[in-house]
Amino acid sequence: MEIVSGTIESQQTDAVVSPMVFHDPLSTRVGTTICKVIDPQLTERVVQESREETIPGDFVLVKDLIGVPFGAVFFLSLVPWDEEENGTAVQVLRLGINKILTSCEREGFESVALPALGAGIALRFPVTVVARVLQEEVCKFEQERSTSAPVQVRIVLHPKDEDANEVFNSVQEAMKYNRCTENNLESGLNWSSITKRIVLLGKTGSGKSNLANTILGEDVFTVYHSPNSGTYSCHSETRTVNRRRLTLIDTPGFFDTERTEEDLKPEVMRCLTECAPGPHVFLIVLKVDKFTKHEQKVVTKIREHFSDDALKYAVIVFTHGGQLPEGMKIEEFVHQNKNLSNLVKMCGSRCHVFDNKHWNGEEQDVYRSNQFQLEAFLQTIDKMIEEKHGSYYTNDVLQHVEEKIQEQEKQIREVSEYLPPQEIRKQAKSFVSDEFMIQLAGTATGIVLGAFFGVAALVEDVLKVVKNPTDIIKHVKTLTSKAPGVAAAAAAGTEVAAVAVGVAAGVTTLTAATVGGIRGGIIGREASKEAKTPMEAMQKTVEAIKGERNTFKMLQQ
Incomplete structure (x- = not known):
């Protein structure tokens, strides 16, 4: 991360960020300047897309730009300052920064330039708040990201804005960041x-x-x-x-x-x-x-x-x-x-x-x-x-877990857009932990431990289960002994949970493991769709399986 003096439209980076008030890309000075240097037709497209698709904290990404020094623009939807240090406006700002950095990693962008997001006359954020939030979110992203590929984050401050330059530099010093220079790009952060x-x-x-x-x-x-x-x-x-x-x-x-x-x-x-x-x-x-x-x-x-x-x-x-x-x-x-x-x-x-x-x-x-x-x-x-240049131990299983957490975080944000990021991650972790417990119900604990610590053969075994959740029906003996735990996880309402409940409730003898397990899983999934609680899901599954058995007996007679 580095702080530079200049203008956002002159940055030679893979992407730049332009704030907008709610859904209007022309509502800020930076947005107006950016829209002047890109194709007018693109501006019209951004206006249309932002009105149709964005909520506060979302962005519209325009890529593959020609004739400008940057390759893409993130138009980020924010809300005006509400005079709360950690209020809704700040939470939206945090959410937007995190989404942009995550997108940069996903798109393969190696550099992104941001202005002092929200500090202009349209959004009215105090520059001290902007400086703190920007650097905290960049630091948090660095800690929690799933890869170690370098991403250069450049904070661009206007040369005439002496107050912003002074505040950003003092906050950066206080948080022990290193300025990214040509000879220090690899470290970027003070580890x-x-x-x-x-x-x-x-x-x-x-x-x-x-x-x-x-x-x-x-x-x-x-x-x-x-x-x-x-x-x-x-x-x-x-x-x-x-x-x-x-x-x-x-x-x-x-x-x-x-x-x-x-x-x-x-x-x-x-x-x-x-x-x-x-x-x-x-x-x-x-x-x-x-x-x-x-x-x-x-x-x-x-x-x-x-x-x-x-x-x-x-x-x-x-x-x-x-x-x-x-x-x-x-x-x-x-x-x-x-x-x-x-x-x-x-x-x-x-x-x-x-x-x-x-x-x-x-x-x-x-x-x-x-x-x-x-x-x-x-x-x-x-x-x-x-x-190790700030890297951490990881393997395919841990990366898969992180991917699932991020997917769940995204779903939580869609229904609770102003929930604090810490609470969103906490809820996502809890959900993913329960889901993985269901998927790995029949897998030996030694295999799970070995996969956690990176034993290659065991990593493959675990990934086969977590990437193909229906494989849990092969592990009936363990799953049936854990029916209450499986039922609790079904509260999440996922298909995986429904299948697990179906197996747990539908298989009553080990001799039924092969055929009955598969059939029980199918019945359980269908019967549990309308259930509102784990217990109701279990009851509906048992009733459905009893009905299936009665029908089978009648056909035999």
Whole structure:
């Protein structure tokens, strides 16, 4: 992202953005100027399309322009400033910026130029608000986008607008953005300013939730003190820690050796959606303890589930640091066990140690201080992200999840256009998590976990199911045991949910799995179409199947 002085119509970029009040492209100074330099017939087309198709936050895109320095124009529909810092006008502005940046990525545009959107006499936004919103949305887009292809975002300020230049530059400095120059286009952002998505992984009792609280500096994750308890649901929190923005995603014991994998599947689904399009860091949490056969099984399980690519984004963090012998550092402890040492090497030799209970005071030994370890840990994260140019771990499954989330966000906006972006994404994630749970109901949890962590063969297995949802009828045994959960998901009203409910309700014996399952799915889908609740869908399906059976018996007689 860069801030330049100039005029929007002179920008040599793939696209430029022109604001308009509601649906009129000629309602702003920028719009009038742009329309003068493009074909008049195109202007008439934009006027027609904007009146017919756009709502606030939408745009009309004109591409393949000839005779002008830019290749396309986004005419963005906005509403005038309503004197609310986060009111309707600002939410529409946020929505429009996000839609344009997403479209640039989809269209393959590598550069886009925007004026100070909304700061003119037609829309009357304070320039301080515009500067803040523009830079926040660009930063948010960079964090959540599904690809790492570079997109240069240029904010164009008129040379005579001294106030705007001063405000934008001060806001940019405050938010720790780097100015994009010819020698610094690759970085674009100061990577310390992006929100890092960090997934905590480890067996129950390893101290994940307590560690998350130690890192964030406040008790936001529930800590269970019973040795048989622990986190049973995926939970995420975002905070600023030592000038870094972190999102920590606490998980159940994915690598427990005593828990059944089937119990973990809903949380695997939730974790997939919470960290989509992918985590910047996997935090593998282990205890400083005697390395018994039980601990070795956990390490073996981690290595089985993770691909080599996923481990490139992993950091090993030990808890219960007080168990370290006096004067010993964590690296020495690791080297005492060959298998543990190999795991740490696979994670780029990145390891740290905390003690959530005893290292919170002023210790004579600086090393035995959570404050010291926290800064060292954050510097490791900074270095990782800088070396990877801000990229994060992803694979086909995570990208598919992100695509589904974005599709659902679009649908939510169509019916709740002024809902805050954070709430829209939250609702979209919840919906997609439920939908994926239905689709993967009969898939072994180990396969789902392996696909999450990038094991190629397992990624293919999962994608076959999620891209061909009707395949779930092949997994009748598991699905019938989860009928209540499937029914709950059917509230979404999707065809996938209806098929799942049909299978769950329509198949009563395993011998019916092949023929009855398919037929039950078809009946369930049709019977559930008019249902208003999951229970009603189940009842209609059961009644339809009973009717089908009675008809079949009559024909036999």
